[in-house]
Amino acid sequence: MRDDMPRADARAAAVPSAAAQAQASRTRRQAEVVAALSEALPPAAILFRHEDTVPYECDALTAYRASPLVVVIPETETQVVAILRICHRLGVPVIARGAGTGLSGGVTPHLEGLVLSLAKFNTILAIDAAACTAAVQCGVRNLAISEAAAPYGLYYAPDPSSQIACTIGGNVAENSGGVHCLKYGMTLHNVLRVRGYLIDGEPVEFGSRALDAAGLDLLPVIVGSEGMLAVTIEVTVKLIPKPQLARCIMASFDDIESAGAAVASVIAQGIIPAGLELMDKAMTAAVEAFVQADYDLDAAAILLCESDGTELEVAEEIARMEQVLGAAGASRMEVSRDETQRQRFWSGRKNAFPASGGISPDYMCMDSTIPRKRLAEMLRAIEQMQGKYGLRCVNVFHAGDGNLHPLILFDADVPDEMRRCELFGADILETSVHLGGTVTGEHGVGVEKLNSMCVQFSPAERAQFLAVKQAFDPLELLNPGKVIPTLHRCAEYGKMHVHRGMLPFADLPRF
Amino acid sequence: MDRLDPALARLIDRVMLARANRVAVEIRGGGTKHFYGGAPTGEPLPVAGLAGISSYEPTELVVTVRAGTPLTELEAALDERGQCLPFEPPRFAPGGTVGGMVAAGLSGPARATVGAVRDHVLGLTLLNGRGEVLTFGGQVAKNVAGYDVSRLIVGSLGILGVICEVSLKVLPINRATATLCFDWEESRALEQMRRWASQPLPVNASAWHDGRLHLRLAGAAAAVSAARGQLGGDVVAPEAALIWWHSVRDQAQEFFALSESQLAAGECLWRLSLPPTATPVKLPGRQFIEWHGAQRWWRTAADAREVREAAAQAGGHATRLRGAGKSEAVFSPVSEALMRIHRELKRAFDPVGIFNPGRLYAEL
Numbered sequence: 001m002r003d004d005m006p007r008a009d010a011r012a013a014a015v016p017s018a019a020a021q022a023q024a025s026r027t028r029r030q031a032e033v034v035a036a037l038s039e040a041l042p043p044a045a046i047l048f049r050h051e052d053t054v055p056y057e058c059d060a061l062t063a064y065r066a067s068p069l070v071v072v073i074p075e076t077e078t079q080v081v082a083i084l085r086i087c088h089r090l091g092v093p094v095i096a097r098g099a100g101t102g103l104s105g106g107v108t109p110h111l112e113g114l115v116l117s118l119a120k121f122n123t124i125l126a127i128d129a130a131a132c133t134a135a136v137q138c139g140v141r142n143l144a145i146s147e148a149a150a151p152y153g154l155y156y157a158p159d160p161s162s163q164i165a166c167t168i169g170g171n172v173a174e175n176s177g178g179v180h181c182l183k184y185g186m187t188l189h190n191v192l193r194v195r196g197y198l199i200d201g202e203p204v205e206f207g208s209r210a211l212d213a214a215g216l217d218l219l220p221v222i223v224g225s226e227g228m229l230a231v232t233i234e235v236t237v238k239l240i241p242k243p244q245l246a247r248c249i250m251a252s253f254d255d256i257e258s259a260g261a262a263v264a265s266v267i268a269q270g271i272i273p274a275g276l277e278l279m280d281k282a283m284t285a286a287v288e289a290f291v292q293a294d295y296d297l298d299a300a301a302i303l304l305c306e307s308d309g310t311e312l313e314v315a316e317e318i319a320r321m322e323q324v325l326g327a328a329g330a331s332r333m334e335v336s337r338d339e340t341q342r343q344r345f346w347s348g349r350k351n352a353f354p355a356s357g358g359i360s361p362d363y364m365c366m367d368s369t370i371p372r373k374r375l376a377e378m379l380r381a382i383e384q385m386q387g388k389y390g391l392r393c394v395n396v397f398h399a400g401d402g403n404l405h406p407l408i409l410f411d412a413d414v415p416d417e418m419r420r421c422e423l424f425g426a427d428i429l430e431t432s433v434h435l436g437g438t439v440t441g442e443h444g445v446g447v448e449k450l451n452s453m454c455v456q457f458s459p460a461e462r463a464q465f466l467a468v469k470q471a472f473d474p475l476e477l478l479n480p481g482k483v484i485p486t487l488h489r490c491a492e493y494g495k496m497h498v499h500r501g502m503l504p505f506a507d508l509p510r511f
Numbered sequence: 512m513d514r515l516d517p518a519l520a521r522l523i524d525r526v527m528l529a530r531a532n533r534v535a536v537e538i539r540g541g542g543t544k545h546f547y548g549g550a551p552t553g554e555p556l557p558v559a560g561l562a563g564i565s566s567y568e569p570t571e572l573v574v575t576v577r578a579g580t581p582l583t584e585l586e587a588a589l590d591e592r593g594q595c596l597p598f599e600p601p602r603f604a605p606g607g608t609v610g611g612m613v614a615a616g617l618s619g620p621a622r623a624t625v626g627a628v629r630d631h632v633l634g635l636t637l638l639n640g641r642g643e644v645l646t647f648g649g650q651v652a653k654n655v656a657g658y659d660v661s662r663l664i665v666g667s668l669g670i671l672g673v674i675c676e677v678s679l680k681v682l683p684i685n686r687a688t689a690t691l692c693f694d695w696e697e698s699r700a701l702e703q704m705r706r707w708a709s710q711p712l713p714v715n716a717s718a719w720h721d722g723r724l725h726l727r728l729a730g731a732a733a734a735v736s737a738a739r740g741q742l743g744g745d746v747v748a749p750e751a752a753l754i755w756w757h758s759v760r761d762q763a764q765e766f767f768a769l770s771e772s773q774l775a776a777g778e779c780l781w782r783l784s785l786p787p788t789a790t791p792v793k794l795p796g797r798q799f800i801e802w803h804g805a806q807r808w809w810r811t812a813a814d815a816r817e818v819r820e821a822a823a824q825a826g827g828h829a830t831r832l833r834g835a836g837k838s839e840a841v842f843s844p845v846s847e848a849l850m851r852i853h854r855e856l857k858r859a860f861d862p863v864g865i866f867n868p869g870r871l872y873a874e875l
Contacts, residue, residue, distance in 0.1 A: 132709050154709065175655045185626070189630050208784075210784040210786055211623065211784060212666075213828060214843040215849060215872070216663060216671075217629055218663070241712075242711065270594075310733075315733065369654055370651065373568070373571065402653070403653045437649065437651050438649050438656045440654070441655065449656070453657065461645045464860070472855075502519055
């Protein structure tokens with residue numbers, strides 16, 4: 001046994017209170033798990049002292065924290081298998097973690113669980129330029145794939161805003177999107193194969209290097225499963241030819257309605273822009289202060305509409321876009337002359353989150369999706385909610401696919417603001433479901449949106465989700481407690497499930 | 512007041528009865544893909560009554576349609592608004608339904624470029640083996656709430672439940688297309704298809720057969736015409752090209768037609784799904800290549816083991832699309848770990864095992 005191992009007996013003996021007893025039992029459990037892990041891992045790969053595990057207490061949604069029993073940082077697949085077998089045998093929950101950039105608490109630790117850091121699996125295994133694929137380990141950063149593919153004129157299309165830091169394993173877990181998924185799809189559409197392990201350490205492969213695989217198509221279930229079905233170790237992604245160039249139109253609108261209508265018009269004209277983003281006035285002001293990119297501060301909304309492809313293609317498409325946006329009532333339009341200017345147009349949009357941090361001590365980012373045609377309606381509803389909850393909200397939308405990122409500004413040090421912020425957020429999500437949308441477009445459910453899942457899904461649908469989980473993980477040890485709310489939780493939350501689909505009353509207005 | 516759709520109510524009753532009596536049912540749309548997968552068994556459960564387009568909003572690029580709706584009806588409605596199903600699902604015969612398209616999960620010539628049926632399914636309503644009507648996904652393109660069950664159903668051949676309604680992402684019809692022809696032998700054609708696919712060219716589909724490569728360009732008019740100039744080859748007249756690609760999509764070409772006597776003689780139609788860079792596969796018989804090399808059809812009398820081995824060696828799998836007798840497995844086997852998950856998923860959706868038994872794998 002290592003010298004620095006937790007000593008259950010010594011700590012437990014001194015204090016008799018209930019809390020202390022719980023602590024003692026936790027320490028005993030910790031000692032048991034650490035001892036078992038020590039058989040398989042070098043000491044440096046096992047963290048259990050509080051000061052060492054603090055960095056793993058949360059992801060980018062820092063409002064939700066928990067202290068894990070133990071954190072392990074394996075370097076080989078043999079070690080991963082050993083860890084999984086130990087956890088499976090001892091019944092220890094396993095939370096696989098990449099870079100921790102997630103926004104929904106998807107890797108919030110379990111108090112009795114192990115955090116499996118996969119940070120060391122960061123090798124790009126192969127770039128196959130002829131097949132247009134890259135095989136990479138799960139801990140490889142999203143942007144690193146495109147950088148490695150660049151010499152071949154290829155890139156990996158999904159570009160979440162955290163792409164310099166987030167890992168492909170995390171992208172697979174969340175089915176991450178980005179500003180270009182209107183044209184190029186989400187992670188699922190750009191992944192061919194995921195190799196990893198089930199909770200009992202058994203190796204498993206979903207998808208293949210071909211375009212499909214035999215049997216049920218399990219890849220879409222794995223992608224976006226938030227680490228609850230299997231542990232991803234290696235991913236084969238699709239690479240696509242880098243467009244020769246991209247140009248962007250920055251269009252101002254005097255009112256939100258015409259900006260929303262302009263988005264619908266672009267699509268109606270048969271144009272699929274490479275990116276189509278909207279920022280409202282408050283957001284524009286915040287980012288202008290942050291990046292000084294000459295945004296139109298008088299506009300009620302700004303649209304960024306991008307075209308990519310060959311020079312001729314882009315010229316043709318930009319002309320059509322200008323015409324459509326003009327007809328939709330754009331009060332000002334500017335087309336990027338060159339790459340520098342295009343980057344400047346985007347600089348504010350890409351810095352929306354940090355810019356919000358600049359104008360408020362804290363912010364919470366929402367992520368629902370609604371049908372495009374209801375953008376203006378949604379913005380009006382959010383405006384009213386600002387009064388109702390006494391908090392400000394700035395808005396940036398992936399307007400092209402109706403994916404909203406309202407950023408609710410609050411100060412965690414002011415009593416009650418955090419609570420009001422959560423209510424505000426839940427209101428936005430539930431309004432989105434009422435408008436025919438979904439509570440999460442690309443950030444995942446994690447722990448943050450568990451309550452809202454009660455609104456979006458019926459008890460039978462939630463039970464079916466749970467049955468899917470159990471088909472992969474019968475003991476429910478992989479990231480338990482995420483994504484699927486318990487019946488009890490939904491009962492306590494007490495909001496009505498919004499009927500969707502073909503059941504009776506699906507078309508009855510609910511508010 | 513109960514406004515449950517009467518056709519859906521009947522389906523629920525049938526499922527509850529089948530469940531109570533532990534009787535297998537064969538879910539049936541238009542019956543145009545009856546030949547696909549293991550031999551159907553059980554009492555027919557027709558879904559044709561559950562038909563019609565529930566909602567279609569061209570500016571949302573989404574259509575929601577009931578499973579029994581004829582595919583031709585859906586495509587006509589989309590065409591009227593200048594949109595389409597870009598993955599070009601095969602229509603083996605008139606009368607195929609949208610539900611059948613989703614259950615089979617087969618995609619046509621443009622698949623390598625635009626994605627498969629699965630990639631365009633946004634949401635789906637399923638009647639499971641407990642008689643529960645469940646809706647997963649939705650009508651928006653970006654949606655990660657809960658596991659992506661709607662896409663799991665695509666290609667499941669009805670073994671997990673009855674598809675009732677599906678929301679599909681649709682796209683504008685390409686503004687311009689052009690088809691070019693090249694007389695090249697297999698390895699040169701394979702190499703060229705890969706080279707083009709890795710360049711920023713508006714390549715939409717490719718097909719090689721019998722020494723001739725067809726390449727379809729599609730996209731913005733300027734890009735298509737520039738690529739046409741750059742790539743050379745013989746230009747196929749637009750009407751002829753349209754008919755030709757339809758015949759590939761629907762497997763109406765002579766290559767795909769196996770007569771009763773050919774079937775009886777042991778000839779089969781195999782679909783090999785391979786990494787596109789796989790070198791030429793050596794089997795006796797004739798070949799038709801699509802998807803820039805990722806889908807290779809073989810008409811061969813070679814035995815199943817030989818075909819599957821060839822596919823596995825090339826890094827893919829093989830499906831026997833057509834063949835006489837149904838005694839042999841249609842699909843390549845999956846690993847024991849995956850089969851365990853298959854069995855558990857089957858049980859999770861269809862606890863008593865009433866839906867389309869044996870259609871995907873004998874034990875499911």
